[in-house]
Amino acid sequence: MNNSENSDKRYFDGDILIKNGRIVTVDSQNSIIDNGAVLIKSDSIIKIGNSDEMAGLNAECVIDAEHGIIMPGLVNTHTHLPMSLFRGFAEDMPLITWLNDYMFKLEAKYIKPDTVRCGTLLSCAEMLLSGTTTCCDGYFHEESVAEAVNQSGMRAVLGQGVIDFPAPGVVDPSLNIENAINYARKFKNRYPNITSSIFCHSPYTCSKETILNAKQAAREIGVLFQIHVAETKAEQDQIRLFHQKTPVEYLDSLDVLDRNTLIVHAVWVTDPDIEIIRERGASISHNPESNMKLGSGIAPVFDFISAGIPTGLGTDGSASNNNLDLFTEMDTAAKLHKIHRYDVGVLDVLSVVRMATIEGAKAIGLGDITGSIEIGKKADIIILDTHKPHLVPMYNPISHIVYSVSGADVRDVIIDGKIVLKDRKIKTLDLDSIMLQATEFAGNIVL
Amino acid sequence: MNNSENSDKRYFDGDILIKNGRIVTVDSQNSIIDNGAVLIKSDSIIKIGNSDEMAGLNAECVIDAEHGIIMPGLVNTHTHLPMSLFRGFAEDMPLITWLNDYMFKLEAKYIKPDTVRCGTLLSCAEMLLSGTTTCCDGYFHEESVAEAVNQSGMRAVLGQGVIDFPAPGVVDPSLNIENAINYARKFKNRYPNITSSIFCHSPYTCSKETILNAKQAAREIGVLFQIHVAETKAEQDQIRLFHQKTPVEYLDSLDVLDRNTLIVHAVWVTDPDIEIIRERGASISHNPESNMKLGSGIAPVFDFISAGIPTGLGTDGSASNNNLDLFTEMDTAAKLHKIHRYDVGVLDVLSVVRMATIEGAKAIGLGDITGSIEIGKKADIIILDTHKPHLVPMYNPISHIVYSVSGADVRDVIIDGKIVLKDRKIKTLDLDSIMLQATEFAGNIVL
Numbered sequence: 001m002n003n004s005e006n007s008d009k010r011y012f013d014g015d016i017l018i019k020n021g022r023i024v025t026v027d028s029q030n031s032i033i034d035n036g037a038v039l040i041k042s043d044s045i046i047k048i049g050n051s052d053e054m055a056g057l058n059a060e061c062v063i064d065a066e067h068g069i070i071m072p073g074l075v076n077t078h079t080h081l082p083m084s085l086f087r088g089f090a091e092d093m094p095l096i097t098w099l100n101d102y103m104f105k106l107e108a109k110y111i112k113p114d115t116v117r118c119g120t121l122l123s124c125a126e127m128l129l130s131g132t133t134t135c136c137d138g139y140f141h142e143e144s145v146a147e148a149v150n151q152s153g154m155r156a157v158l159g160q161g162v163i164d165f166p167a168p169g170v171v172d173p174s175l176n177i178e179n180a181i182n183y184a185r186k187f188k189n190r191y192p193n194i195t196s197s198i199f200c201h202s203p204y205t206c207s208k209e210t211i212l213n214a215k216q217a218a219r220e221i222g223v224l225f226q227i228h229v230a231e232t233k234a235e236q237d238q239i240r241l242f243h244q245k246t247p248v249e250y251l252d253s254l255d256v257l258d259r260n261t262l263i264v265h266a267v268w269v270t271d272p273d274i275e276i277i278r279e280r281g282a283s284i285s286h287n288p289e290s291n292m293k294l295g296s297g298i299a300p301v302f303d304f305i306s307a308g309i310p311t312g313l314g315t316d317g318s319a320s321n322n323n324l325d326l327f328t329e330m331d332t333a334a335k336l337h338k339i340h341r342y343d344v345g346v347l348d349v350l351s352v353v354r355m356a357t358i359e360g361a362k363a364i365g366l367g368d369i370t371g372s373i374e375i376g377k378k379a380d381i382i383i384l385d386t387h388k389p390h391l392v393p394m395y396n397p398i399s400h401i402v403y404s405v406s407g408a409d410v411r412d413v414i415i416d417g418k419i420v421l422k423d424r425k426i427k428t429l430d431l432d433s434i435m436l437q438a439t440e441f442a443g444n445i446v447l
Numbered sequence: 448m449n450n451s452e453n454s455d456k457r458y459f460d461g462d463i464l465i466k467n468g469r470i471v472t473v474d475s476q477n478s479i480i481d482n483g484a485v486l487i488k489s490d491s492i493i494k495i496g497n498s499d500e501m502a503g504l505n506a507e508c509v510i511d512a513e514h515g516i517i518m519p520g521l522v523n524t525h526t527h528l529p530m531s532l533f534r535g536f537a538e539d540m541p542l543i544t545w546l547n548d549y550m551f552k553l554e555a556k557y558i559k560p561d562t563v564r565c566g567t568l569l570s571c572a573e574m575l576l577s578g579t580t581t582c583c584d585g586y587f588h589e590e591s592v593a594e595a596v597n598q599s600g601m602r603a604v605l606g607q608g609v610i611d612f613p614a615p616g617v618v619d620p621s622l623n624i625e626n627a628i629n630y631a632r633k634f635k636n637r638y639p640n641i642t643s644s645i646f647c648h649s650p651y652t653c654s655k656e657t658i659l660n661a662k663q664a665a666r667e668i669g670v671l672f673q674i675h676v677a678e679t680k681a682e683q684d685q686i687r688l689f690h691q692k693t694p695v696e697y698l699d700s701l702d703v704l705d706r707n708t709l710i711v712h713a714v715w716v717t718d719p720d721i722e723i724i725r726e727r728g729a730s731i732s733h734n735p736e737s738n739m740k741l742g743s744g745i746a747p748v749f750d751f752i753s754a755g756i757p758t759g760l761g762t763d764g765s766a767s768n769n770n771l772d773l774f775t776e777m778d779t780a781a782k783l784h785k786i787h788r789y790d791v792g793v794l795d796v797l798s799v800v801r802m803a804t805i806e807g808a809k810a811i812g813l814g815d816i817t818g819s820i821e822i823g824k825k826a827d828i829i830i831l832d833t834h835k836p837h838l839v840p841m842y843n844p845i846s847h848i849v850y851s852v853s854g855a856d857v858r859d860v861i862i863d864g865k866i867v868l869k870d871r872k873i874k875t876l877d878l879d880s881i882m883l884q885a886t887e888f889a890g891n892i893v894l
Binding site: 298318323324328334339342343395 | 531532534535536538539540541569570572573576577736738739740741742743744745765768769770771772775778779781782783785786788789790791792795796834835836837839840841842843846847850851853854855856878881882885886888889890
């Protein structure tokens with residue numbers, strides 16, 4: 001980033017003292033510090049404490065949280081960032097129709113490096129404005145995704161997609177895997193806050209060989225392996241028919257489940273499947289709103305958490321949600337599982353906040369870096385403006401975060417010690433230009 | 448309202464031309480008018496058409512919607528407005544514990560005319576800021592609710608609560624019914640945009656005599672009779688045990704179901720119950736988020752709509768939701784029923800928008816007055832700012848309204864031809880003073 005180019009766009013990256021807020025740390029004790037302050041030096045959190053006691057500390061920039069909530073930036077464990085360009089294009093239809101008749105066709109025709117870049121910038125803007133500081137993405141032309149995410153200032157794990165069909169940019173499906181591996185090697189450390197990944201679409205769209213090759217490459221390169229698993233009943237039936245196994249058993253038989261594997265969805269899983277996932281140390285991305293909207297099913301998330309499986313929240317792409325707001329996703333998750341089990345004790349508010357922060361960070365391999373406000377961690381912090389009628393009075397900040405806050409209540413966002421959103425103005429992106437490009441893109445679509 | 452007292456607080460009530468927006472009329476054809484304009488004279492809509500053709504029309508105030516969405520103000524068919532004061536106080540527990548161990552105790556100790564007024568103003572502020580222009584409420588000290596709602600400029604149906612326990616302000620439960628009847632008579636036409644109602648709490652908290660007397664009085668006075676019905680399985684079991692009938696059959700045997708009865712919740716209803724409701728012409732208020740959060744159940748809303756029963760959306764009180772944002776309620780409703788039925792065709796986006804507008808208005812007896820943008824109707828209109836990354840591009844405004852818009856996207860609100868919210872500033876209420884009072888109230892609670 002060029003910080004001197006345009007003062008309107010410039011973000012601040014000197015030392016920062018955030019004071020005067022209620023800190024929801026999401027540390028191992030889930031500590032909450034009233035009238036708290038956080039001192040950030042360079043990219044890291046170096047001190048956390050009482051606001052009055054820390055008032056005398058030196059920092060080039062002091063941010064007054066004005067009695068709002070100071071919390072870790074949210075972690076979105078599953079996105080397809082460029083798909084914001086297709087939000088609302090096809091509604092009220094099942095996954096398989098939505099994919100085959102709309103999304104795959106749209107992607108084949110319209111997804112190119114420049115459109116991927118535009119859709120990703122649009123998504124990053126939405127995420128910053130709703131308090132997400134880290135995301136885990138899988139798509140095509142992922143090098144353009146990476147470039148755009150880097151421009152936004154966000155932290156991310158980004159995987160090039162592998163599928164046994166012709167994909168955007170690749171006419172010969174056999175080249176998909178090669179592309180994905182090349183991308184993963186090239187972009188593993190290209191940008192400081194972004195690491196690469198390999199994203200296999202699913203066990204029903206990738207052959208055994210593709211999955212094996214993709215996981216082997218991910219192991220060799222040392223990056224996260226992401227895969228949609230057991231999203232629908234139809235997938236479970238198909239894998240059972242072809243392999244006489246559940247999707248999880250099938251993947252386990254291929255030895256692809258380990259601590260560097262993120263299982264996305266895990267809706268149609270059995271108790272033995274959960275035990276396999278736990279034993280292998282794999283993680284799960286739970287996407288309740290997408291699963292509801294596509295009629296896919298309700299994942300047994302409470303069992304994942306009880307088993308100690310790192311389980312994060314994800315929005316999925318905007319075309320099946322239709323937004324990237326993790327605050328409303330928390331609200332939905334907390335309510336959905338209560339009604340699914342007819343048990344209001346399921347998924348208490350604290351568990352949900354942890355899913356959207358530290359557990360999500362763990363699930364994508366960044367648990368030591370982000371997801372909580374602790375000394376030594378990267379400064380990925382958001383400030384919520386709670387001086388609003390829907391957030392007053394406040395008996396319990398955790399309850400408010402889950403049930404009452406929306407993304408629009410995010411006032412400031414700091415990522416890696418840099419202020420990227422200040423008073424709801426994005427410092428890293430030219431929002432008007434991005435929205436204009438997205439509108440022009442949509443105006444030209446003919447399917 | 449005194450319009451000249453303070454120019455900051457003054458709302459505009461001259462003739463208004465809204466231009467340059469996409470009008471989602473929610474009329475009988477669900478017409479959408481691109482580049483549309485609406486002319487408002489006094490309190491009513493007098494012309495709807497093309498923005499360029501209407502550009503020459505005279506109006507004292509011209510509002511440029513800047514290519515946003517112009518739509519009817521939302522109708523919240525079930526609230527307990529003062530309960531915003533208890534939002535987040537008690538979480539993750541079943542309805543009966545939540546009511547008996549927390550809400551009823553809090554209400555007995557702290558609900559008084561001045562606190563009711565404060566909580567109601569707080570809720571009105573939240574509703575205006577999230578695009579709700581009409582609500583249907585049931586609580587205690589409802590005369591204070593009415594006074595506060597009138598001050599906010601909102602349209603409402605407000606019912607004094609009847610319950611066979613000591614209620615706030617009434618030590619002797621036998622006086623509850625008398626209070627409710629007196630209120631209904633006195634406040635039926637006291638304020639121009641507010642009508643009264645009688646709100647019987649439920650068949651499990653009110654005796655047969657109480658219900659009969661309340662409905663008889665509502666019939667005599669000519670006002671809506673509201674009642675929570677079949678909210679939980681426990682209620683269904685209890686009514687079956689005592690009366691050998693479902694809650695709906697029981698109420699029907701008392702002859703209280705008719706076109707002026709609003710059945711709230713209707714979660715645990717049978718197919719014959721639905722047929723009874725349809726035959727009697729009664730209406731339903733569907734409160735999906737509250738029902739999920741309290742683990743009550745999932746109402747068969749698709750069957751209500753298929754049967755032609757006027758069915759509106761409600762948030763319920765803020766203490767069981769925990770917000771009054773009908774946009775996120777639409778999102779939840781659309782997704783919940785898809786996953787409940789494993790059928791993505793259930794509750795399409797248009798049906799959901801109708802529930803939150805015209806069908807809700809019909810359900811509370813105001814279908815001829817509000818809930819759609821049509822010539823002759825009262826001008827209850829909201830303008831959404833769609834120049835935001837989560838709303839760009841826009842292929843389908845109906846899909847955006849349900850799945851992507853949040854209350855925070857509401858820019859302007861007009862009720863009864865008066866501008867009550869302009870650029871997200873409330874013209875009728877002193878927001879800071881209300882929030883301060885609410886915070887002070889919360890600080891003094893000892894349960």
